[in-house]
Amino acid sequence: MTTRDQMETASPAAGDLDVDAIRSRVRELKQVCWDCTEHAPETSPADVEDLLNRCVLEIESGVKQIVSEYSDVSGFGQEDLDAFLGQLKKELDAVQAENNKISDEVELITRSIMADSSALEGDLEGLEYSLDLIGSQGLMKENAGKVGMDYQSSLMNTDVCHKFEALDLESQIEEKKMLLKSLEYIDCQLRKDDTVEQIEDALTGLKVIEIDGSCIRLSLNTYLPKYKSYQQKIEEAVETVELNHELLIELVDGCLEIKNVEIFPNDVHIDDIVDAAKDFRQSFSELTIHQTPLEWFVRKVQERLIMSTLRRLAVKTAARSRHFLEYVDRDETIIAHMAGGIDALIKVPQGWPMLNIALKLKSLQSSDHHARNIYSSYLRKVEEAANSLDPQQRMNLSSFMDDIEKILKEKDFEFQSSKS
Numbered sequence: 001m002t003t004r005d006q007m008e009t010a011s012p013a014a015g016d017l018d019v020d021a022i023r024s025r026v027r028e029l030k031q032v033c034w035d036c037t038e039h040a041p042e043t044s045p046a047d048v049e050d051l052l053n054r055c056v057l058e059i060e061s062g063v064k065q066i067v068s069e070y071s072d073v074s075g076f077g078q079e080d081l082d083a084f085l086g087q088l089k090k091e092l093d094a095v096q097a098e099n100n101k102i103s104d105e106v107e108l109i110t111r112s113i114m115a116d117s118s119a120l121e122g123d124l125e126g127l128e129y130s131l132d133l134i135g136s137q138g139l140m141k142e143n144a145g146k147v148g149m150d151y152q153s154s155l156m157n158t159d160v161c162h163k164f165e166a167l168d169l170e171s172q173i174e175e176k177k178m179l180l181k182s183l184e185y186i187d188c189q190l191r192k193d194d195t196v197e198q199i200e201d202a203l204t205g206l207k208v209i210e211i212d213g214s215c216i217r218l219s220l221n222t223y224l225p226k227y228k229s230y231q232q233k234i235e236e237a238v239e240t241v242e243l244n245h246e247l248l249i250e251l252v253d254g255c256l257e258i259k260n261v262e263i264f265p266n267d268v269h270i271d272d273i274v275d276a277a278k279d280f281r282q283s284f285s286e287l288t289i290h291q292t293p294l295e296w297f298v299r300k301v302q303e304r305l306i307m308s309t310l311r312r313l314a315v316k317t318a319a320r321s322r323h324f325l326e327y328v329d330r331d332e333t334i335i336a337h338m339a340g341g342i343d344a345l346i347k348v349p350q351g352w353p354m355l356n357i358a359l360k361l362k363s364l365q366s367s368d369h370h371a372r373n374i375y376s377s378y379l380r381k382v383e384e385a386a387n388s389l390d391p392q393q394r395m396n397l398s399s400f401m402d403d404i405e406k407i408l409k410e411k412d413f414e415f416q417s418s419k420s
Helices: 003-038 045-069 078-146 149-202 271-278 280-284 293-319 372-387 397-419
Strands: 206-212 215-223 242-251 258-264 324-328 333-338 342-347 360-366
Touching: 003 078, 003 149, 078 149, 215 293, 242 293, 258 271, 258 293, 271 280, 271 293, 280 293, 293 324, 293 397, 333 397, 342 397, 360 372, 372 397
Parallel strands: none
Antiparallel strands: 206 215, 215 242, 242 258, 324 333, 333 342, 342 360
């Protein structure tokens, strides 16, 4: 039997099987198209409205928190306040422009989805008509088998043409289906971008650079306040107005709780803040009920950056006179290397130098190991005398160091006199 005879023999049964399969596939695709156009892919309008309401409550809470934490703006000068407000206005304008752009993109994509859905429905209707025509041609072909070989061959050719047409339409349907999936993905990404904007709005000076799975990379701009009426002189605070850092934050899957953090540049100690953020729900749930762990963590890092930078600048300013000083951020301690191989460790209190709080001499250490035991009682007397000074005298680092050196000379004279 020839190939042509085999095709003619198998054609009716095979043709009927192909038409039924394609017809079933068309019904499935029509149902998919109807679901995509009549029902939201993931969320209902009520869910979207609820999400927006919750975001608004979080933003309002964040704004109230900012106002409560930075309410003492009376220390700002008029020029500083104008510059700070100008910077915030620029950031607000940029966010509003980006939001308008995203809204336009969402509207354009929505129109494209509706147009493609309508075109797809038309294609499916055309395909159904072609399938009905193929079915009728199949019946005509079966009934006309007695008419003659030429007419049967003509029907077979017509059937083959319709099969190719059906395959072409099926291919177009698959392409439209892939397009719909792509548009749904874009819509999901746009909603993610909207979440990013809400995070940036809630936290001043924060910009989301990248979101990769459970990791978020943030750009953090911290603005230093200017001081004019404090005990501690800070000469370089005017030069350094803005600090720029990046935070790489790994979150617990499915929530905004912190798992791990890296800061670039790594010029400030934040391990204690990271540990506290990990236990945020257990430790701070009653005190900060409207704050997320991520928001609390970013605020604490900004506070630490401001305080650490001001302390370094204060130490650098004091060291310009005659003291060799260094600030150890991890221990919140200032180390002063003094004459005679003696190091003074000064404990920095919370709030210094932003607040007028007295410093405290933590200890005096001698680099002379042989004389350490001899000098121990003598150094303790110096510590007691230094910490008994009037608190007003211990607020300024440079003046406090001068007083410590003066006491050292006096006690050294007494010590040498007692030995002789």
